[in-house]
Amino acid sequence: MEVLDVVNLRLMGDIHAPTEGSIEREVTALAELQRQGLVRHIGLSNVTSAQVAQAEKIAPIVCVQNQYNLVQRGDDALVDELAEQGIAYVPFFPLGGFTPIQRRACQR
Numbered sequence: 001m002e003v004l005d006v007v008n009l010r011l012m013g014d015i016h017a018p019t020e021g022s023i024e025r026e027v028t029a030l031a032e033l034q035r036q037g038l039v040r041h042i043g044l045s046n047v048t049s050a051q052v053a054q055a056e057k058i059a060p061i062v063c064v065q066n067q068y069n070l071v072q073r074g075d076d077a078l079v080d081e082l083a084e085q086g087i088a089y090v091p092f093f094p095l096g097g098f099t100p101i102q103r104r105a106c107q108r
Contacts (some may be wrong), residue, residue: 005091007033008043011051017074018066019046023055031059045092049078050085063088 008024013019023044033039043063044055055061063083068091069076079089 004039006037006041006043006062008045008063009055010045010065011047013046018046018051020048020050022049024058024106027055034059043090045082049081052078052082056085059088061087063090065092067092094102 007031009023011018011023011026013021025045027042029040034042041062042055042059043051043065044061045062045065047055047066051083052064064078064087066075066078066089066090068079068102075089075091082089090108
């Protein structure tokens, strides 16, 4: 393969929830690979709204992949914000992950 269509930068602050902090160094590295023609598009995973804004100043972002499902809807505002910007939101664990959603909902 000569070029990757999309590369998602996965941040590992908290495994299932975004953690604030600068992502400038990592996005800059991906932007350089994009400039070299090795990566077509850049996505982000497990990020906050502020991190998306920071990344967008460095390179266009095509998608964001955070945990989101019927029970965990903390990204509702981010989903709307990204839609306005034309950035795709691609949830991970949309069906609840490794434990059924029903079990987590009942534990609350």
